[in-house]
Amino acid sequence: MRAGGGKGRAVVVGGGVAGLASAALLARDGYDVQVLEQRDGLGGRAGTWSQDGFRFDTGPSWYLMPEVFDHFFRLLGTTAEAELDLETLEPGYRVFFEGEGRPVDVHADLAANTATFEAIEPGAGARLERYLASARDVYDVATRRFLYTSFESLAPLLRRDVLVRSRRLLSLFGRPLDGFVARSFADRRLRQILGYAAVFLGSSPDRAPSMYHMMSHLDLVDGVRYPQGGFVRVVDAIAARAEKEGVRLRTGATVTEITTTRPRHGRARVTGVRYREGGIEHTAPADVVVGAADLHHVETALLPSELQTYPQRWWDRRESGPGAVLVYLGVRGGLPQLAHHSLFFTRDWTRNFDDIFGPDPRVPEPASCYVCRPSATDPTVAPDGFENLFVLVPVPPDPAIGRGGLDGAGDPVVERVADAAIEQVADWAGVPDLRERVVVRRTVGPGDFLADFHAWSGGALGPAHTWRQSAFLRGRNASRKVDGLYYAGSSTIPGIGLPMCLISAEILLKRLRGDRSAGPLPEPA
Template sequence: MTAQAPRAVVVGGGIAGLAGAALLARDGYAVDLLEQRGELGGRAGSWSAGGFRFDTGPSWYLMPEVFDHFFRQLGTSAAEQLDLVPLDPAYRVFFEGQAEPVDIVADAAANVATFERLEPGAGAQLERYLASARRTYDLALDRFLYTSFTSVRPFLAPEVLRHAHRLAPLLLRPLEDLAAAHVTDPRLRQILGYPAVFLGSSPDRAPSMYHLMSALDLTGGVLYPRGGFARLIEVVAALATARGARLHTGCTATAITTRAGDGRPRVAGVRYTGPTGDELELGADVVVGAADLHHVETALLPPWLRTYPQEWWDRRTSGPGAVLVLLGVRGRLPGLAHHSLFFTRDWRANFDAVFGGRVPAPASAYVCKPSATDPSVAPPGDENLFVLVPVPADVGIGGGGIAGRGGPVVEAIADAAIDQIADWAGVPDLRERVVVRRTIGPADFAAGLNAWRGGMLGPAHTLRQSAMFRAGNASRKVAGLYYAGSSTIPGVGLPMCLISAEIMAARVRAATRPPAARAVVAR
């Protein structure tokens, strides 16, 4: 890297920050990334104890095309970087009051047969639903997900105009209604509606546009990277480092500094507190806020330079918070798949509670058992469980702890979830077999990740917080300040965060055209 190379500082070492650092370094920038915690990964963290290793965040590898596209930008591939294992069953669903769970497998025809068995006629309806989902997914991937919405051009493409009569209703109709128009069995409606949770929303709040997610999980699109999602973080960090980016942990950004510019202020750098407590500053031509956007805007910028001030956030809807329960369990748990979903009977009441500020009881829950696929995450013969219970995004619920020493509300939610799994999955002695236990609550998301309201994902994907209505990826008040991550376009989840990093890097290239920029692989 030459002394004349333009300088970039990335704030936040989650997947979006790491991906952004790698892409900017590829483009010829001298990149420094500042991460306040002692390890990289952000929400995609890792924790180990007693011979068990837990991912503490994302656990579904969906939208493989997005991962492939990102790795191609860096001259490699997902196949080269990761050992990806198809999951079969993709996931298992337990329903309150139903004796038998339902497996969704890695074969669309088999899933059609399952729907038909549970409700005559539902098989053909699922085929129609999946055909629509695939068309919508392909269109979104080709035309919308990789755009910054700074131009109307994506909307004027002939392919988009041909489908305009379908797209408008999909934006205005809730996902719950679209599912109900295809199937009547409550279990099948829940299977079609649950992807809204991936988007930090609920089936009655998410636009039915998001039925596109069913084109993945119901057709064999669920994978797992051996080594877990901590391995994904290691890979992306290594790619960034190999291209010259410097990744600093234990460094807390305290302010984005500015200087006079042409018509509006420009970034000058980032002040931060180093690992030894020293107050330091890095100069920059470009700054990327890849930490929680609410924190970047309201804590690192003065009020007059905020594109998204507090009053903007006051009008927004947060996705849910979560209580996470990490369990090391002695012996096997054959009743659980790699991914298992536990759905309560009164789903609407469950979601209304979460988005209405109340902890649901009983609560729907998600359980990941990566030891079903990856022997490295647990001692031989034992199981690793990651349990997620959606709760309100409310730091007042409290934080977690180790061995039951978290806040009382968080530990009570964890106890109820363990008992629910034990009952529904037929493991009556589950509590007695737990040898490692850690809980994480909304207060931990706020303290460790500066997460807005302690949410686990970011702003919910409602109509007014999706696509062009979501926060953009460039400051309107400060030249040279860009954003990436789950709070910005295109949205929440690992694939969306990778896309946000690509959108950011493309926008930086268009604005600055660094002299050392290398060729970029086109889609």
Template sequence: MRVAIVGGGIAGIACAALLAADGHEVDLFEQQETLGGRAGSRAVAGFRFDTGPSWYLMPEVFDHFFALLGTSSDEQLDLQVLDPAYRVFYEGPPGEGPPPPLDVHADTDANLATFESIEPGAGQALEGYLASAREAYDVALRHFLYTNFTQHLALVSPDVTRRLPRLLPQLTRSLEEFVAKQFRDVRLRQVLGYPAVFLGSSPDRAPSLYHLMSALDLTGGVLYPQGGFSQLIDRIVQLARARGARLHTGATVTAVITGETTQRRRRAAVTGVRWRDAEGTEHTHAADAVVGANDLHHLETQLLPEPLRTYPQSYWDRQESGPGAVLVLLGVRGALPQLPHHSLFFTHDWRANFDAVFDGRVPSPASVYVCKPSATDPTVAPAEHENLFVLVPVPADPTLGRGGPDGGGGAAVESIADAAIAQVADWAGVSDLAERIVVRETIGPGDFAGDLSAWRGGMLGPSHTLRQSAMFRSRNQSRQVAGLYYAGASTIPGIGLPMCLISAELVLKHLRGDTSTGPSPVPTSPAMRH
């Protein structure tokens, strides 16, 4: 088949690699001049900043994806185990000084001991919590992540039904409630609740089934690919091109073209895409199938005529976006031993923090995330300098504005960045941080909306609430247009690099007519290695 892919983020290029390896004729169209989408990269004055994902979790998913292409994670990437996996700084209760930071280690026993030292009995409670998390994670991998939900096999599998008494209550209560029933100390609750943010949600909004995320970061699962996440993108791009995919940059798709269909359940069928090159010239590209690997809201509301929209604007008006973000890219003179590779800065009243973000208000102070890849990777900063990536969750609201270099972004974005720098300096004990900054660039919700066509300027995609998870999430095949499929964070299975890789495989399963609920068989012959 001739396949046109719209969008060159990780889902799009992974689709290109898998479909080309399966024998299809693949062309991908990306409006930016570089590939990667949210997983972008920016080089400034000897620093190289990843501008998107920075946590390598669910390594089994990456391993499986590379195996489908006849290679391996070990062949493609130089992965380093981070220890500590991350450090948590706490604001502390009002009127009291902050408690000492807490390190989460690569060793599970060390984390059990840490929990026990903070709250007697919490070590044993964590052991049971992680066992439950591992069970939920394993069931999800076998039955709920690699399925298109075209059949109900996942729900009636004996492997699932015998676990339903444990799994169903995890869908009806929040992660916050689930954690609070087992742990009293606020600091421990925050460590276990924070993974909801990776899902574009908050602990009080995400179903407790997502405690499965703790089976990853508390059991030695935080890795880093040397060279940064742009190295991951580069490797998938190379694999896609080696298998014959043609990847076009500076190519903006302006419409999905349709014609008559012979399928009774569809109103039309794709015949190709219309796209505009960097010089403004319009082109038409014929295709038997189109994969929308860009923002689903943009594709549905801008690239299709209204009668052919499976997800029209009225649908999105009922959906909940994940948070937006202000990203602050900092080059800093001198060492910062106070910060490991990953650091989290938690406000004491983080329910108020999350409520502000999801109610459309900028929190003050905010719970902030800081990545210092120069702790692990000497290639991301000049000698005797550090590379900092600071992420401040804010409302998904493009009117907050765009970022810019050297404080030149919008007033709101730069104010949020200033506050975050001051907060990190204060809580981590780096009093002269601001004076040591030699490079500063910001990225705001306006950039996500303008450069990535992101719905509401969100940094992640639709939030993982119960009604926006698993079979309730936007499906990855158009109900109106035959031959139109979707991939990426907007659709099943959801947000994050591993989920986007799985979404690419789900398109492959559609084209193969594969209705299984587990990962695709890994080829035993070199057919997909060409």
């Protein structure tokens, strides 16, 4: 075990993926690090829940951008291959469309996807190849110049590979994704497959910049993977590497205040945190504090108003990603109609997203939804003869929608959304007896995201990736008012998703080193 401590003491607030990754990298760099997590388990939204032989991932379920995971583990002297048992899904996912009798499978193979598009819309196959070539080009530039930078310096924006694409990149940044997709594809189904990338980013196709068409490269070319044992294995692997580097992981430790010293002249500086554990108040001195919990909570609840870089008035001008109703189902018998990942898209997508993000938010009826069936790939997540289903229904980010519960005991709106989703899956996928076969049921609502994770507005993901909340316009990763206070996670740069949380940890390390380079760090760290 590394001794650490050569660069001072660091406290990481929050034991989610970003917090654990940040702690591991800081400890490897010579800091004496401890993580304080308020819940009894690590992982944050990427948690796990078990009952009656079923084990559910409670949050992230798509393993995309594998090169980001590979790079992160290599920074710590290991590899994703050594830490995880990854399987490429085939199909990557299946899409059911309202009013259409046959679903569409998306494969981990460009030629197969090109043939699928061509069969649906003549000429769409060649246009998909051009679309994905553009997506790859933008993704490569983003990886080299934007994803791994804190935007302290404008130098990455002045590199030749950016300048020669500047007109096109500005056009992509200012145009909504749905319009960009519509230029090349007429069929509603194809537009929805390509527009769904916006949902991964907590936005909608008409609100996300078209530069995010680069996301389609990830699933239509690179494919979708799954870590055997579930995403809890990713969390376990990162936590184990953190401990190997000397990080102390404390659960059941609720941070109540970030403490500072404020000289008469000059800026405030962190001195540590106060936290509550086992009903007893403690202090943890620190030279560096990393807020890896929800940024709204870190800023508005753990700091006095005069030291908040992002006070409530800042959040009042921002747009949250969607809320979610989650449904964990243990089901008797097989469900071959569903792939590992299945998407259910309503015909009137515009109305669906306006219900969630528009000026008069409401739960969509019917609602598009997502279903994960990990038991299609992983025999350990359900007993023999049973299936494991995770259902996600995007709803407005509003805690008033309520909280979930076991066996239908959640708040009425949450349970009605869950009932409607079960009926929708049963009808569209052709499983008429699905409801009768459910043996385990648990629901989670926006109120739970607020109570369990201090999630801003009860949102499931974090601030949406709109043009005002992307790249250098997103919240930065360091306090402007308190020296030694930094941020990591989906609330800050580079954004939403497990790969982005790993990158945010690396950007944090680079910032502490004074490293303003644009690309990933040399391996190992």
